Structure formats: C-alpha cells, structure tokens
Amino acid sequence: MLFKRPKNSLEGNTKIQLKLFKEKSDTAEKEMFTCKKCKKTYSKNELSQSFNVCPYCNEHFKISARERLNMLCDSVSFSEHDKDMTSVNFLGFEGYDEKLSEAKKQSNENESVVCGVCTIVGIKTAIFVMDPFFMMGSMGSVTGEKITRLFEYATNNSLPVVGYCVSGGARMQEGILSLMQMAKVSAAVKKHSDMNNLYICVLTDPTSGGVTASFAMQADIILSEPKALVCFAGPRVIEQTIRKKVPDDIQRAECVMENGFIDNIVGRKNQKSYLGKLLRMHMRYRV
Amino acid sequence: MFSKILIANRGEIAIRIIRACKEMGIYSVAVFSEADKNSLHVSLADEAYCIGKAQVKESYLNMHSIISAALASKAEAIHPGYGFLSENSEFASLCDKYGIAFIGPDAKTMANMSDKEKAIQIMKEAGLPIIPSSKVVVNVEQAVLEAEKIGYPLLIKARSGGGGKGIRLARNVEELKYGFHVATSEAASAFGDDGVYLEKFLTSVKHIEMQIIADSHGNVVCLGERDCSTQRKNQKVIEESPCVRLSDDIRTKMVQSSVKAVLVTGYKGVGTIEFLYDGKDYYFMEMNTRLQVEHPVTEMVTGIDLVKWQIRVASGMELGFKQEDIILHGHAIECRINAEDAYTGFRPSCGKIETLHIPGGPWVRFDTAIYQGYVIQPFYDSMIGKLVVHAKTRDEAIRKMKAALCELIIEGIDHNARYNEEILDTEEFISGKYTTDYLSTLEMI
Numbered sequence: 001m002l003f004k005r006p007k008n009s010l011e012g013n014t015k016i017q018l019k020l021f022k023e024k025s026d027t028a029e030k031e032m033f034t035c036k037k038c039k040k041t042y043s044k045n046e047l048s049q050s051f052n053v054c055p056y057c058n059e060h061f062k063i064s065a066r067e068r069l070n071m072l073c074d075s076v077s078f079s080e081h082d083k084d085m086t087s088v089n090f091l092g093f094e095g096y097d098e099k100l101s102e103a104k105k106q107s108n109e110n111e112s113v114v115c116g117v118c119t120i121v122g123i124k125t126a127i128f129v130m131d132p133f134f135m136m137g138s139m140g141s142v143t144g145e146k147i148t149r150l151f152e153y154a155t156n157n158s159l160p161v162v163g164y165c166v167s168g169g170a171r172m173q174e175g176i177l178s179l180m181q182m183a184k185v186s187a188a189v190k191k192h193s194d195m196n197n198l199y200i201c202v203l204t205d206p207t208s209g210g211v212t213a214s215f216a217m218q219a220d221i222i223l224s225e226p227k228a229l230v231c232f233a234g235p236r237v238i239e240q241t242i243r244k245k246v247p248d249d250i251q252r253a254e255c256v257m258e259n260g261f262i263d264n265i266v267g268r269k270n271q272k273s274y275l276g277k278l279l280r281m282h283m284r285y286r287v
Numbered sequence: 288m289f290s291k292i293l294i295a296n297r298g299e300i301a302i303r304i305i306r307a308c309k310e311m312g313i314y315s316v317a318v319f320s321e322a323d324k325n326s327l328h329v330s331l332a333d334e335a336y337c338i339g340k341a342q343v344k345e346s347y348l349n350m351h352s353i354i355s356a357a358l359a360s361k362a363e364a365i366h367p368g369y370g371f372l373s374e375n376s377e378f379a380s381l382c383d384k385y386g387i388a389f390i391g392p393d394a395k396t397m398a399n400m401s402d403k404e405k406a407i408q409i410m411k412e413a414g415l416p417i418i419p420s421s422k423v424v425v426n427v428e429q430a431v432l433e434a435e436k437i438g439y440p441l442l443i444k445a446r447s448g449g450g451g452k453g454i455r456l457a458r459n460v461e462e463l464k465y466g467f468h469v470a471t472s473e474a475a476s477a478f479g480d481d482g483v484y485l486e487k488f489l490t491s492v493k494h495i496e497m498q499i500i501a502d503s504h505g506n507v508v509c510l511g512e513r514d515c516s517t518q519r520k521n522q523k524v525i526e527e528s529p530c531v532r533l534s535d536d537i538r539t540k541m542v543q544s545s546v547k548a549v550l551v552t553g554y555k556g557v558g559t560i561e562f563l564y565d566g567k568d569y570y571f572m573e574m575n576t577r578l579q580v581e582h583p584v585t586e587m588v589t590g591i592d593l594v595k596w597q598i599r600v601a602s603g604m605e606l607g608f609k610q611e612d613i614i615l616h617g618h619a620i621e622c623r624i625n626a627e628d629a630y631t632g633f634r635p636s637c638g639k640i641e642t643l644h645i646p647g648g649p650w651v652r653f654d655t656a657i658y659q660g661y662v663i664q665p666f667y668d669s670m671i672g673k674l675v676v677h678a679k680t681r682d683e684a685i686r687k688m689k690a691a692l693c694e695l696i697i698e699g700i701d702h703n704a705r706y707n708e709e710i711l712d713t714e715e716f717i718s719g720k721y722t723t724d725y726l727s728t729l730e731m732i
Contacts, residue, residue, distance in 0.1 A: 001330075002330045005333060006310075008309065010288055010313065032355065034355070040355070041355030
C-alpha cells in the first residue's frame with residue numbers, strides 16, 4: 001500500500017442509528033452474488049434465472065441435481081426411481097457417517113445421484129443427474145446401483161438414457177466396493193447399448209476419476225459444458241506426482257474435445273433444446 | 288457516524304472526500320473504471336473496486352455495479368460527489384432499497400428540484416423572486432399587453448419547448464409582433480403545441496449562488512454566496528466569494544430567500560440555490576442538490592469543512608453552528624484548471640504528465656488527482672484541478688492567484704492556467720463588474 005492509513009479513530013461514536021442500515025444491508029447481501037471469474041456482483045435471482053451461469057462472463061457455476069432436472073425436464077414429467085436408497089458405512093470407515101449426514105443436509109438428497117424417468121421436449125427418457133453438493137458427486141455403491149438399475153429399466157423399456165456426470169471419482173470411504181461400480185455400471189451400459197438404445201452423457205465441471213473411467217466415457221454421444229474439468233487424475237494429483245506444473249487448460253473440455261474425447265460443448269442454456277434435437281433424431285419408431 | 292463510505296466518483300472530488308474520511312476515521316471505498324486503475328483515488332482509498340469499462344455509462348453511471356461494490360465492501364453510505372449519479376433520484380432510491388445511506392437529499396426532494404419547471408413553481412409558491420413571465424398568450428394583442436407588464440427585452444418561449452428550440456428574442460413591440468407569429472408556428476410544427484409565453488430576458492446578469500446546509504433536526508444555515516459569473520459557454524471558469532457587487536442589504540435578502548427555499552422543500556444536506564442578479568433584483572434560477580465543484584471557495588471564507596459536515600448531517604448529527612456564527616472572512620478565488628488548449632478553440636488535451644509542480648505557500652490550495660507520470664484519459668471531464676487562494680482582501684487574493692498560476696507547471700499536456708491569468712487581468716474582473724456574458728467578448732491572443 002502506497003499511503004499509510006492515519007491512526008484517526010472514528011469521529012463520535014454514534015453507531016446506534018446505523019442499526020437500520022445494517023439490518024437492511026444484511027438481507028440485501030444474502031440476495032447478492034459475486035462472480036469468482038469476472039468479479040461482477042448481481043442478485044442471486046438473476047443468477048438462478050440464467051441457470052447458475054454468469055450472465056456477464058458465461059462462467060458455468062455448480063448447479064444442484066434438482067435445479068438441473070427443473071431446467072431439463074418438461075414440467076412435472078419427472079418421476080424419481082429408488083429415491084430412498086442410501087449409503088451405509090459397511091466398512092466402519094472413520095468419520096464416514098458424519099460425512100454422509102453432512103452431505104445429506106447440504107444437498108437435501110439421499111445419494112450423490114438422482115435417477116428417474118421424464119420427458120425432454122416430449123420424448124420419454126431415462127435420466128440420471130449427479131449432484132455436486134453431495135460429497136462432490138462421489139461414486140459410492142448406492143450411486144452405482146441406482147445408475148445400474150436405471151440402465152436396466154431403460155433397457156427393458158427401450159428408453160434412451162441421458163446422464164449428467166459430475167464427480168470427484170470413486171468414494172474412498174467404500175473402498176473396493178465403490179470401484180466395483182465402474183464394472184457394474186459398464187455392464188449395464190453395454191446391455192443397454194446392445195439393445196440399440198441411445199445413451200447421451202453430459203460432462204460437467206468436474207468429471208474425474210472412476211466416473212470418467214467408466215460410464216462418463218461410454219456414451220454414444222458425449223457432450224460437455226464449457227470449460228468443465230474432464231480428467232482421470234486431477235491436476236493437483238498429477239503435479240504432486242510428476243512435480244511439474246500442469247498447464248491450466250490441458251484438462252478443460254475444450255482441450256479434451258480437440259483430442260477427440262468429447263463430441264460437442266453445449267452451454268447450459270442451450271442444453272435442453274440440443275438434447276431434444278438429438279433425442280428426436282434417434283427416436284425409435286415402432287412398426 | 289458511518290464507519291465505511293463508498294465514494295461513487297473519480298478525480299479530485301473523490302480525493303477530497305477520501306481525505307475527509309481519513310480525518311474522520313472513516314474507512315473509504317473507491318470505485319474505478321478499467322481506464323482509471325492507476326488513478327490516485329484508487330491508491331488513496333482503503334479499498335477499491337473495479338466497476339466496469341472506461342465509458343462512464345459502463346462504470347461511473349452504472350448504478351447496479353456501484354451498489355454491488357457497496358454491498359460487497361459492506362459500506363454503510365455512498366457519497367456521490369458531483370456530476371455522475373449525484374443528482375440521480377433513481378440512484379438515491381436504489382441506495383435506500385439496499386439499506387445504504389445516500390449522502391445527499393432524499394429521492395423525492397431531489398426529483399422535485401431536478402424538474403426545473405416544478406422547482407420554479409415550488410419556489411414561486413414559497414415567495415422567492417422568479418424571472419417575470421406571463422401565462423400562455425393566445426394572440427398578438429394579449430402578447431403586447433403582457434409584454435408591457437414585463438418590460439422589454441423579452442423572450443417568447445414555447446410552452447412545450449426544450450433544448451433552446453422555439454425561443455425568440457423581442458427587443459421592442461415590432462419584434463414582438465413578428466416574433467409571436469414565428470414562434471407560434473415554429474412551436475406548432477416542432478412540438479405540435481402552439482402555446483407560447485413571454486419571459487423577461489435578462490442581459491448582463493451575475494450568476495450568484497448561495498451555499499446552504501441543512502441537518503435532519505430542522506436547522507438550516509446559509510454559508511454565504513459565490514460569484515460564478517466568469518463563464519464560458521455556461522461552464523464556470525473562475526469563482527469567488529464574497530461577491531463585491533452585492534450590497535449587504537441584497538445579501539441578507541438572498542440569505543433569507545435561500546433558507547426559506549430549503550425549509551419549504553424539506554431539504555437535507557448541502558445544496559446550492561442559484562440566482563441571477565441584474566444589479567438591482569435577484570431571481571431564483573435553480574437548486575443544485577449536491578456538493579458543488581466550487582465548494583472550496585466557501586470553505587476558505589467560512590472556515591467550515593463542507594464535506595465533513597455533509598457526511599455528519601447525513602449520519603444524523605446536528606449542525607455545530609448557527610446562522611449568526613457565519614461570518615465571511617477575507618476573500619477567496621478559485622480557478623478551474625482544465626486540460627484544454629485555450630488558444631485553439633479549447634480543444635481537450637490528454638496524455639502523460641511529464642513534469643508537475645504544484646503551487647504552494649500560505650493560503651494556497653490545489654485540489655487535484657493528478658501526479659507526475661499520470662496519464663490523463665480522454666473519457667472524462669477535462670477539469671484536472673482547482674486552484675484556490677484565500678487572502679484578507681480581494682486585491683490581495685487576485686495577486687496571490689496570479690502568482691500561484693505562474694507557479695503551476697504541468698508539462699506534457701495543454702492546460703488553461705495562462706487563460707485564467709488573462710481573465711484576472713481584465714478590467715471587468717478587477718472591478719468585479721463582470722457578468723455571465725463577458726468571457727464571450729474577451730478576445731483571445
């Protein structure tokens with residue numbers, strides 16, 4: 001700082017009359033949101049109206065599974081599957097129970113994925129959406145089981161599947177059992193595919209670890225949100241291993257697409273119509 | 288008292304307010320445009336927030352951006368300075384909505400005073416002298432009758448007019464008769480309304496303004512006048528206080544009128560009542576609901592820190608002085624230093640300041656935001672500083688100002704110090720007889 005702040009104490013000490021202002025600004029503050037990227041501040045209302053995308057710099061912020069479903073599904077068309085299925089700490093992993101109850105409280109969900117059936121622009125679709133606010137979408141046994149069941153349901157009913165991935169990877173608190181979900185879901189995806197059903201996956205920030213290594217990359221069409229981190233091992237893990245700085249953009253969706261792993265990048269606002277178009281193109285007409 | 292204030296302005300006035308905050312122990316928050324990131328107010332304030340692009344519409348006039356910065360910094364009040372959002376009633380009500388105190392009048396009073404016609408109506412009802420005018424005249428005969436009451440010369444003005452359109456000057460009956468027909472048909476085609484009225488045309492008038500301050504406890508104090516008649520194209524160049532051509536009798540009347548105007552409007556904070564003075568009578572022109580550029584002149588002769596008191600009354604404090612405590616000591620003159628070339632049509636100048644020497648000595652004050660190496664941006668007002676001097680007599684003040692102007696060195700850009708010096712040397716200025724139109728008659732070398 002160029003100029004030193006003078007040591008003058010506040011003139012008078014009439015803090016009392018400011019109580020009114022304070023109260024008002026406290027409520028106002030709760031309604032405001034500052035974009036981490038472009039530093040612009042605007043009302044939370046404005047943010048949610050643009051589906052948690054910064055209206056100024058197009059930065060895509062995390063969005064809960066329910067909000068995403070509201071955005072994608074035709075109104076009241078969503079019916080949830082396996083709603084009450086929830087994880088248990090079968091390994092007795094220290095602190096896992098607390099973590100689970102904290103995650104439930106924070107996300108208002110029972111598990112890191114919400115599965116069900118809905119219509120998107122009038123086309124009946126099976127859908128799963130992972131929730132970033134539930135342990136960063138970590139894949140536990142219940143996550144895998146719910147997605148497997150959804151694929152099985154879709155296979156039996158000849159429905160396409162739309163999946164939204166956001167995950168930090170397999171849930172370490174469930175050890176090998178969470179890793180097994182990769183194989184289990186993959187098998188269900190294969191069976192679904194063998195019956196000529198469509199599977200579209202949308203990668204969102206971040207999609208990494210076991211999820212990337214299994215169902216996130218097995219879709220017929222892989223889409224992504226702009227600038228989403230798509231990787232197996234995250235940049236910090238790589239840096240700690242090879243002791244070199246990883247370039248910022250190397251694991252971003254744009255770079256991944258350039259290397260052929262993603263088919264297209266679609267902004268959140270256009271996703272519903274884009275998915276609708278794809279689903280319509282691949283609709284199966286029964287003779 | 289507020290513990291943190293956001294200053295929604297730039298340049299020298301932002302510096303002036305930040306300095307007051309520092310003395311009062313208030314944390315200051317600066318806002319700046321992308322072009323202003325190297326500005327002095329940004330480094331002088333305790334915190335600073337970028338509020339948008341260089342263009343004022345994107346930054347200093349961007350209400351939501353400024354409110355956001357205030358909320359993010361948890362500022363309790365916003366000081367608008369002058370210009371920009373200082374007389375924007377929408378901004379004042381927006382501040383109120385977000386629970387931020389606006390350092391200025393409430394939105395309603397501000398809206399009333401910024402509507403010129405409404406303001407004149409309010410003042411007329413309060414008994415303030417206003418420029419004599421007629422009601423709408425429907426035919427030539429009526430116009431001639433009304434004109435005799437008002438006296439020539441007069442202006443024929445369109446009722447629905449604006450922006451200088453539909454105005455005709457009439458110096459005598461013949462011109463009135465002719466002008467009436469022209470003005471009505473012009474008004475009908477331009478505004479779809481042929482209603483015209485007559486207003487006294489004041490030539491050779493002085494622009495005299497009275498500084499007032501009012502608290503929320505019903506106290507109103509008038510801090511004397513400023514003579515701002517040295518104007519070029521309606522822009523003030525030199526201001527002084529007191530006005531030499533104002534008799535004590537008229538001054539007392541003007542003080543009373545100003546206090547009355549403030550009481551009638553229920554105004555709070557600092558403000559200025561502007562009058563036109565023709566050497567005999569004075570007429571209410573308009574009210575400025577903000578701190579004025581030329582406020583230092585009043586500060587010098589009254590010894591009252593206007594910015595500090597503005598903040599104090601906004602926070603609910605009672606005024607610490609009464610009308611009878613106000614005595615104007617000596618004489619103060621202010622010259623506006625603009626980055627412009629006075630000898631090639633006052634073309635604005637911008638660029639890097641290579642050398643800067645600021646005049647010093649007793650009772651010399653230079654309010655500025657420039658420093659050596661600073662780059663003057665083309666996006667904003669060309670005023671880069673205000674040189675203010677204070678002395679026992681007017682003559683001494685003029686001498687002091689001339690000396691100070693010669694001491695002011697700003698290399699790298701063009702500025703108008705020499706032009707100011709020439710004005711100070713004119714007969715009209717020395718005698719104090721000058722009126723608002725005299726600069727246009729002043730021939731430039």
